């Protein structure tokens with residue numbers, strides 16, 4: 001057992017003494033290692049700080065605050081469950097310079113007409129043909145351009161569009177490998193890149209509870225492609241967790257974000 005794991009166990013034990021009513025069996029050791037990786041991957045814990053109790057507890061608190069959980073500073077059941085929830089694979093925080101800071105508005109395009117191309121279609125779908133994917137992707141862009149009216153998203157016929165959209169699996173040549181079905185679903189790079197990748201191991205769907213709602217995930221990813229970071233507002237489209245099928249509506253938090261980058 002690593003010293004970091006021992007530390008995590010001791011943090012859990014102290015929490016369980018503090019709230020015996022909600023005490024649950026300790027999760028298996030691999031889950032603890034998974035939690036450490038999670039905190040590092042999503043920017044809450046700086047690489048190398050896993051053995052520092054204060055940093056570790058701070059990072060757990062920051063993750064809990066972001067997700068809207070009780071801020072206990074320990075890996076309680078709700079926190080571990082949230083870490084298993086499907087989500088976007090872009091980090092929530094930037095921990096590269098010591099204390100983690102939230103990404104809010106990351107960067108912006110210097111132009112308003114952003115052409116895109118869908119390079120391939122998903123392997124696993126529920127009742128979707130390529131024409132449906134085209135329609136869903138166009139709709140996901142329009143969610144943003146309906147509010148930020150200077151933006152437009154024409155389809156490119158070039159092999160070098162401004163924004164490339166791909167369905168890819170596993171390690172696919174950037175620093176964000178996909179992980180098979182569940183957990184991370186997609187990511188998109190901030191301007192001046194804007195490319196969006198969707199995990200091809202997922203089963204993508206539209207307008208139903210089964211599968212992963214492509215319209216919702218694509219709208220979220222395109223928020224990143226336009227320069228928005230993750231939101232702590234659980235009703236915002238830019239909230240990092242996938243909370244199941246729901247109607248796509250921009251929250252005021254999303255609208256304020258996009259208009260602060262691209263005012264009308």
Ligand SMILES: [Zn+2]
Nearest residue numbers: 088089090240
């Ligand atoms: Zn995201």
Ligand SMILES: [Zn+2]
Nearest residue numbers: 172174176197
């Ligand atoms: Zn990628």
